Amino acid sequence: MTQETTTTPANPQHLLGLLATTRAIRRYTGEPVPESALRDILFAATRAPSGSNRQPFRFLVLTDGPRAIAAKCLIGESARRLWKDKRQRDGYERGSGGRPDSAKKRMADTLQEYVGQFEFVPVLVLPCLIRYRDPAPTEGASIYPACQNLLLAARALGYGGVMTGFSRPVDAELRELLGIPSNVFIAGCITLGRPRGRHGPVRRRPLQELVYADAWGE
Amino acid sequence: MTQETTTTPANPQHLLGLLATTRAIRRYTGEPVPESALRDILFAATRAPSGSNRQPFRFLVLTDGPRAIAAKCLIGESARRLWKDKRQRDGYERGSGGRPDSAKKRMADTLQEYVGQFEFVPVLVLPCLIRYRDPAPTEGASIYPACQNLLLAARALGYGGVMTGFSRPVDAELRELLGIPSNVFIAGCITLGRPRGRHGPVRRRPLQELVYADAWGE
Secondary structure, eight states: OOSOOOSSOOOHHHHHHHHHHOOOOOOBOSOOOOHHHHHHHHHHHHTSOOGGGOOOEEEEEESSSHHHHHHHHHHHHHHHHHHHHHHHHTTTTTOGGGSOOHHHHHHHHHHHHHHHTGGGOSEEEEEEEEOSSOOOGGGGGGTHHHHHHHHHHHHHTTOEEEEESTTGGGHHHHHHHHTOOTTEEEOOEEEEEOBOSOOOOOOOOOHHHHEEESSTTO | OOSOOSSSOOOHHHHHHHHHHOOOOOOBOSOOOOHHHHHHHHHHHHTSOOGGGOOOEEEEEESSSHHHHHHHHHHHHHHHHHHHHHHHHTTTTTOGGGSOOHHHHHHHHHHHHHHHTGGGOSEEEEEEEEOSSOOOGGGGGGTHHHHHHHHHHHHHTTOEEEEESTTGGGHHHHHHHHTOOTTEEEOOEEEEEOBOSOOOOOOOOOHHHHEEESSTTO
């Protein structure tokens, strides 16, 4: 059996374009994400690799049920507290070096709006990892590739999203609300929806700052 | 500015197909991966998201220099030790429930060959994370999405790879050899090359076992 499942050849540049242009989307139109799109997005997520192909990942999808709304409220409150602290600590008002910094100001406005309207995000996904050994930094290799597939699939279908750690401070409350067992690691929280307004390009450092050949720093 | 950088519209099914059909590739032809392909693959990796967009990821690319060869030898020996233990412990010989299991046997043969020829992998990439706070399971969110982008880009260009933890037992030796600072987490090791022979489909559990709606287990 070959690797290819599509019938016409895919354009590698389109595929690379998807990877290079998927950016965090934090502003959504109010429209729901249709069941079929959500299914495709989650299917792509669950095809990701994991250590020894154990597939310890589970995706808890929260849309508009009573528990979903309660979870959005919990995380929304947490998000507003975290952002309020971060905004002051990281000097989003000041800009860099005391000068106003318009990109940073725009980001602050976007984040303010994101946390302010968190309860209205169309879809909230909690990516979870069923632990079969002690917590370790490497365990992320069995959940975060799947999260990336999820975000890429959303983008491919015209949706967008972002993963944050806003669920972390309300971890215990979420477990109780959603019946998540203690051996399960809630790895983050992802919001998804149809992008609203214009979004800038992906902002990343140049390749040569991030890739070394043959030894560290070279 | 819009999100799209390509000039003709991409086919969403091709993009979803890429995500759903990228499997671990452990058998390679001997041919080197051209510089331009490697650059595209690494570019895609570095466009991945990370916490607060800090981009703490660095990719150490090892091909055929003296230190690259030494690193491949170190990890190759580690891989053979780890696989020998795992093969016995996880009963790859027995199959499941005492019966022979042909898929498991094939996997064992592939892994045996992979570790046996580790020194000859065309490209070895060490994905690294510069730590700016104490180690934590969530830090993987800033390195493993980039690893997944790397593997997907390789696949898009007709290459393939796999990420393992074979570098873990020789972490200290690799640091010394490659000059990797102590605040840097070597998150795994990825091998890349042109796939050799036929590879089966992605083997994953059905969607409904991995996705819950509204509460854990539902």
